[in-house]
Amino acid sequence: MSLTWLSRRLLLMAYTMLVVAVLVFAITQVLPADAAVTLLGQNATPAALLALRQKLGLTDPTWLQFWHWLWSLLHGNFGTSMRTGLPVGPTMFAALSRSLLLAACSILLMLVIAVPLGVLAALRRGSALDVFASLVSYLGISVPEFVTATFVLVVLADRLGWLPATGYVPLSQHFADGVRHLIAPVLTISLVLIAHVARMMRSETIDVLASDYVRAAQLKGLLRRTVLVRHVLRNALLPVVTVVALDVGYLLGGIIVVEEIFAIPGIGRELLIAIQNRDLPSIQAGALIMAGTYAVANLLADIAYALLDPRLRYD
Amino acid sequence: MLLSINDLSVRFATAAGTADAVASLSFAIEEGETLAIVGESGSGKSVSALAIMGLVPNPPGRVTSGQIVFRRRNGSTEDLLRASSARLRDIRGNEIAMVFQEPLAALSPVFTIGEQIAESLRLHQRKSHADAMRMAVRMLGSLGISEPEMRARSYPHQISGGMAQRVMIAMAMACRPRLLIADEPTTALDVTIQAEILSLIRQMKEETGMAVLFITHNLGVVAQIADRVAVMYAGRLVEEGPTKQIFSSPRMPYTSGLLASVPRLVTDDSPLVLSAIPGEPPSPLAHPRGCAFHPRCRYAVKGLCDTTPPPLRDLGNGQAARCLRIDEIVGGAT
Numbered sequence: 001m002s003l004t005w006l007s008r009r010l011l012l013m014a015y016t017m018l019v020v021a022v023l024v025f026a027i028t029q030v031l032p033a034d035a036a037v038t039l040l041g042q043n044a045t046p047a048a049l050l051a052l053r054q055k056l057g058l059t060d061p062t063w064l065q066f067w068h069w070l071w072s073l074l075h076g077n078f079g080t081s082m083r084t085g086l087p088v089g090p091t092m093f094a095a096l097s098r099s100l101l102l103a104a105c106s107i108l109l110m111l112v113i114a115v116p117l118g119v120l121a122a123l124r125r126g127s128a129l130d131v132f133a134s135l136v137s138y139l140g141i142s143v144p145e146f147v148t149a150t151f152v153l154v155v156l157a158d159r160l161g162w163l164p165a166t167g168y169v170p171l172s173q174h175f176a177d178g179v180r181h182l183i184a185p186v187l188t189i190s191l192v193l194i195a196h197v198a199r200m201m202r203s204e205t206i207d208v209l210a211s212d213y214v215r216a217a218q219l220k221g222l223l224r225r226t227v228l229v230r231h232v233l234r235n236a237l238l239p240v241v242t243v244v245a246l247d248v249g250y251l252l253g254g255i256i257v258v259e260e261i262f263a264i265p266g267i268g269r270e271l272l273i274a275i276q277n278r279d280l281p282s283i284q285a286g287a288l289i290m291a292g293t294y295a296v297a298n299l300l301a302d303i304a305y306a307l308l309d310p311r312l313r314y315d
Numbered sequence: 316m317l318l319s320i321n322d323l324s325v326r327f328a329t330a331a332g333t334a335d336a337v338a339s340l341s342f343a344i345e346e347g348e349t350l351a352i353v354g355e356s357g358s359g360k361s362v363s364a365l366a367i368m369g370l371v372p373n374p375p376g377r378v379t380s381g382q383i384v385f386r387r388r389n390g391s392t393e394d395l396l397r398a399s400s401a402r403l404r405d406i407r408g409n410e411i412a413m414v415f416q417e418p419l420a421a422l423s424p425v426f427t428i429g430e431q432i433a434e435s436l437r438l439h440q441r442k443s444h445a446d447a448m449r450m451a452v453r454m455l456g457s458l459g460i461s462e463p464e465m466r467a468r469s470y471p472h473q474i475s476g477g478m479a480q481r482v483m484i485a486m487a488m489a490c491r492p493r494l495l496i497a498d499e500p501t502t503a504l505d506v507t508i509q510a511e512i513l514s515l516i517r518q519m520k521e522e523t524g525m526a527v528l529f530i531t532h533n534l535g536v537v538a539q540i541a542d543r544v545a546v547m548y549a550g551r552l553v554e555e556g557p558t559k560q561i562f563s564s565p566r567m568p569y570t571s572g573l574l575a576s577v578p579r580l581v582t583d584d585s586p587l588v589l590s591a592i593p594g595e596p597p598s599p600l601a602h603p604r605g606c607a608f609h610p611r612c613r614y615a616v617k618g619l620c621d622t623t624p625p626p627l628r629d630l631g632n633g634q635a636a637r638c639l640r641i642d643e644i645v646g647g648a649t
């Protein structure tokens with residue numbers, strides 16, 4: 001992986017974000033939302049509305065509005081929420097940090113469960129464990145997360161009373177309680193991820209186990225354990241990186257549902273509230289930040305892939 | 316005797332039934348000798364080699380009978396089918412090594428070539444990483460690879476098939492094994508490279524005195540490299556003997572058919588053209604009764620060849636063949 005590759009990759013990302021910005025701006029332009037009406041209410045006089053529009057720059061030509069918007073974005077200014085009157089940027093990034101915590105925990109749980117599960121299922125094809133793994137996979141892939149979430153809520157919170165039903169407690173405020181509040185949403189999200197990755201891991205491991213290079217490694221007289229870790233796992237993990245990166249895209253969508261159900265003030269919930277209130281700056285910021293997160297996740301996946309797979313070290 | 320295989324049978328459980336991939340196979344390899352195993356596709360050559368290495372894929376495969384006795388460097392003998400896995404690991408890569416048909420597929424894509432050669436040195440000779448890497452580079456150099464330091468740092472996707480086969484040989488030779496099993500090591504390579512790989516194996520053999528079990532379709536290659544030939548058909552040994560003798564006076568009609576189908580020029584690389592043997596090899600799911608070759612044999616007679624399985628008959632001079640009509644068709648089997 002060379003510096004030119006990295007800079008080209010970053011340039012591409014910047015370009016993608018520019019396109020996203022244009023799209024987000026264009027879509028919010030055609031939304032049936034008038035900032036002046038939102039701010040002043042339905043009963044405001046036409047004169048007052050016009051005055052406010054002029055003040056907000058809404059009477060400027062569209063390209064100029066876009067330019068002003070982009071210019072402030074580049075200076076880290078996402079505008080002011082029309083609902084709360086607070087700057088949008090800090091609100092959204094705080095929400096994003098909560099979502100990222102949720103996502104990171106889910107990905108971690110997924111890796112801890114799905115990778116061993118997939119490998120063991122591949123090693124013991126047809127065993128009870130293998131059947132269990134494919135059952136989990138089919139469930140995770142076919143059941144939508146609002147059903148999983150409901151199930152988790154009913155069983156773990158309602159029936160067993162092990163977990164609080166909904167809500168969010170910052171870890172910095174009360175760690176144990178914060179963790180307890182994270183469990184249900186993390187379980188919900190990771191089930192789908194586990195399903196994807198365990199399946200992938202199983203089929204990759206089966207392929208790699210049958211490969212000549214694994215046979216060659218066994219022929220060297222290596223311990224079975226060494227062959228598995230150094231040769232099988234190392235190669236079978238490669239495609240999983242891509243799946244995880246693609247799943248981040250899913251996560252960003254799924255998290256909206258999960259955050260709503262479990263009342264977690266993350267970026268998905270924040271975006272939903274913004275849409276319900278026709279809060280244009282918040283909608284724009286939320287969409288942009290989500291797209292940016294996806295782009296960064298993809299970049300990280302590409303870098304990880306290049307580090308793991310010498311065939312992709314572009315030079 | 317370096318390796319002696321006795322009554323080896325390997326079965327595969329497939330969806331269509333049980334396949335007798337190797338049936339009651341026996342042969343031996345002397346120290347320093349090159350034995351070629353020839354036979355059509357599916358005759359059980361690779362499975363026999365994998366059985367020696369203890370790597371028959373299970374499931375679906377299973378060794379159902381036999382002994383594979385190997386004489387170790389320290390003089391002790393070991394039945395490879397019954398040895399503990401620790402013993403087997405100690406022998407694999409160290410005293411017996413193997414190269415395959417698809418060298419590029421046999422190299423892990425995520426490690427450098429040097430690392431992969433060094434791996435068995437570190438394992439069996441307890442070399443440090445740096446020492447093993449230095450030895451790997453030297454190994455590559457002695458195999459005629461230019462700029463060995465640079466090559467050792469390459470990844471498999473950066474080298475050609477011919478280069479990869481040299482690397483495989485370097486990997487196999489790293490610990491100076493007493494037996495090298497080469498399963499069609501040149502089939503996937505182009506002509507000029509084939510010749511280079513063959514002479515490389517010969518050179519290694521001269522340097523170390525190892526024995527070679529050379530599996531091939533190509534009788535031209537056999538003529539160049541083998542001391543003795545074993546012919547397999549439908550999982551069985553059907554004829555064996557010194558190379559010269561097999562080429563000049565084959566006694567089993569199948570061997571004669573194979574020889575007749577070799578292009579005139581025995582140094583030619585072209586794959587075996589089986590025009591001289593009509594029909595297809597039998598399915599391992601249902602071997603013909605009697606002599607497995609009888610449906611394709613022009614000497615087959617009803618009531619004999621299709622009912623009685625022929626024994627392997629010792630013909631003296633180290634030659635043996637499996638044919639019921641061996642005395643009647645002597646000299647006529649062309």
Ligand SMILES: Nc1ncnc2c1ncn2[C@@H]1O[C@H](COP(=O)(O)OP(=O)(O)OP(=O)(O)O)[C@@H](O)[C@H]1O
Nearest residue numbers: 327334336355356357358359360361362372375599
């Ligand atoms: N993995 C497997 N699963 C099922 N059957 C197998 C498997 N490997 C080998 N066999 C069976 O064993 C028989 C012999 O296979 P083998 O690979 O030894 O043939 P070969 O002589 O090496 O042929 P080739 O010249 O094509 O390499 C095959 O016909 C097949 O029926």
Ligand SMILES: [Mg+2]
Nearest residue numbers: 360361362498
């Ligand atoms: Mg084969």
